[in-house]
Amino acid sequence: MAKVFTITEGLENMGALSTGGQGSVYKGKRIGTVISAVKLLPTPIHTEDAFDKNFRDFQNEVEKLKKVNEDPNPHVVRILNSGLTESGNFPFIEMEFIEGPDLEELLKAPHPPLFTISETIKLANHLASALSHCHKVGVKHGDIKSNNVKFNQATGNYVLLDFGLAVMSDEQRRSSLRHAGAVEFMAPEQHHGEMRFETDLYSFGIILYELLAGTVPFPLINKSEMSRNMVMLSHVEKQVPDLLELRKNRLPEQWPDNKKADEMRVPSWLMQIIYKCLEKAPEDRFANGMELYEALSNHNDGLLNKEEVDRLISGLKSENERLQRTLAKYKQVTKSKAILISALLCFVFLGVYGINSVFNTRDSGNVIAADSTVTTKVPVKSNAKRTPDTIKKTAPVNNNPVAPQNKKTKDGLENDVPYF
Template sequence: MADQPLEPGQMVDGFTLHERLHTGGMAVLWRVTHPAHGGPLIMKVPRLKTIDDPAAIIGFEVEQMILPTLSGSHVPKFIAAGDFTAQPYIVMQHIEGDSLRPLLDSAPHPAHLIAPLMAKVALALHDLHQQHVVHLDIKPSNIMLTPQGEVVLVDFGLARGDYLPDLLAEQLRVPMGTGPYIAPEQVMRVRNDPRSDLFALGVMMYHLATGKRPFGFPKSVRGLRKRLWRDPTPPKAIRQDVPPWLQEIILRCLEVRPDRRYASAAQLAQDLQNPQTVALTERAARAYADSSLVVLRRWLRAQNPASLVSQSQAVSRQLAAAPIVMAAVDLSHEWEDLAEALRAVTRQVIAIAPEARLSCVTVLKTHRIATDSHLDEEGRNVHVQKLVALKHWARPLFAGDHPSVLEERVTCHVLEAPDPAAALLDYAQTNKVDHIVIGSRGAGSIRRYLGSVSAAVAAQAPCSVTIVRIPEDGRPLLSERVAALQPDSETEAA
């Protein structure tokens, strides 16, 4: 194992060290180049002589193991690594930009700045979770914002992969994380639940909105355990200008029990991108921390760690239980039978996913050039009328459930666009939709020649698609799931 300090101009496995960019307590970051690798590169080298914490060394091994498995625009590209038998290092893409730490230092900030930025972070987390990895150390210094406005997650030393050994859990018996951001289940040494990252994101949003940390900066396990029974002061009690929808989102992320938080980062991002559709519960109006009686009940539950641990589950299983399903609904009166059939199939799809979020979407077609009137012949707002009709269509899907179930699991959206297929595809892409259910009006000669909305959606959708059609011959309704990006399978169900 190398024990000599590195110097500018030195070469390590073909990489030339140029300048020391940062010296932290655990590692040193160098700007490096290599003739076989273009673009800006960074080398991360652990400070072995100054590290007295075995978790730091294990964490470096974890990052060496996990980073090569990751891909996409929200993580640095892995280049190379050296093991501890010679010179340990990780070389990766150098992310231009700054971390979110300065934003936290200048908090509080208005909701219109917080929401779109945190939506980007949530989407980056969803991309990570889809690769079966939980970050488990989400904090401002581990989130980079590029000059192009893209979010990149860094530092995977505490991360956990579903299909990789958990070296930290195997070798250590203490909670791992950063004090202000660690989730309650992490305090109990649960390291596989993606909703832990959402708790940390809730802590960030709370700080950005109020200028204060919801749980302070505890430095002991005893201090960390308090969040198992103590809830934070509601943001509006600190700053009255925090809107109800933002308080609802923040406090939902900070729930002690993982099953009371958002079911996925994609569902959180959807609310941050569409604040007008956020379902407001008692959280939104909360003005005080919970009563002593509620806190006492939580404290008693916390004495049985198994009750909290049992609510957590691996990232792949959690995402499978919490897809975003989009029902593309045609509300024309002449297609009422199709709308009813679409509702029946949608009910079947969401029944198999207990934490699914249903997005009911209809398109109000506009002209490309002419100015469209927003009023009908009777002077009523067409957009509002469509929205009311869409909510009426969705209500029977959860008949018998508590009204809050409909509010938290269903959102309704009226899109205005000249091209319905393009509008639906854009919504699906932006909101990370996992499954589209869409109706087809039939197969007339004009429709076969010009193409249908459903066919265009099935051909280009970034997810699976179910097309629902009622044949002209009156045969029973059938539906067929169509795999995304497989043109040979893009056939309407008959």
């Protein structure tokens, strides 16, 4: 492809990726195979004199951008280079090229017209992390919109792109926003040329609103100046339409009823964060990206997305089924053991009872005197020592009675019974 113009030495211009009033983005190629995206700002800087305000402002913002890369964040595009083009002295920012669709593309067919709750929360965390990272080093983005946030197909992360406004002078920024800014995403104060940390948070709120509702709160009907002014005035004066009502009317028809019901249960904390970001007065919003990210983090402890919840539930069901099978086997084994133990106890009891009965009968039977004509029944206590006094003398008694065949031991007969 023929070069349109020279960007800078060692960086080949591969052609335009997008163009707009705030500048153009070109696909660049460095020596080798490194592909990049080059943001070219529309207003040239004709001097590199340090006393020139535009050049000085540009240099200051470039220095801030360099700090963004000192501790890279996976949700912020890496800045590779910046400076002035060799032809025309246009300010440019060279960034890594992210393969993947932007949010604007993800909201168009064949994709659903809105995001699921879990994916919206994922995007919210990634974008808040990006803003926190930038605001810590003093960089305000100023141009957050759906086509400036890409889904990185290689990593699965959402990435904030295009820091073109960040390096513009205040006057350049005011002029650019007034005539070419994405007014659907602009905070009320931006319509007066003001850009603050809170300004980025308003645009963040619009992004989340669009993902859940399937539309921005104040759509641009056409690109006429009148339409732009109406949208700008709406941001300043009107309250945003009911998000949940818009979401309800835009849920995909092909979704089953149970999914539709689940997808209408937007967490109240998420709604509160969105509406706080959309406050008209900057001081009523979060102060910066760090505060926003902290607010989201407070609700992310133990938070699982739908896919993780489904996996967890599936795992719990499997574990429950395994435990039920184990319990059923245990109950069967326990029942069999109980029957066996009961049978053994009955056997032991009957055995002991039978043996005890035999010995008691033999020990307390009839005593016959060898030289008597009368037989006398003598009751004998099992543990008592037999004496002549225990025998009723109704007949002549032989002083040498016949000893019983089973004389009790000293320790007692019971000790000879084997117990189980």
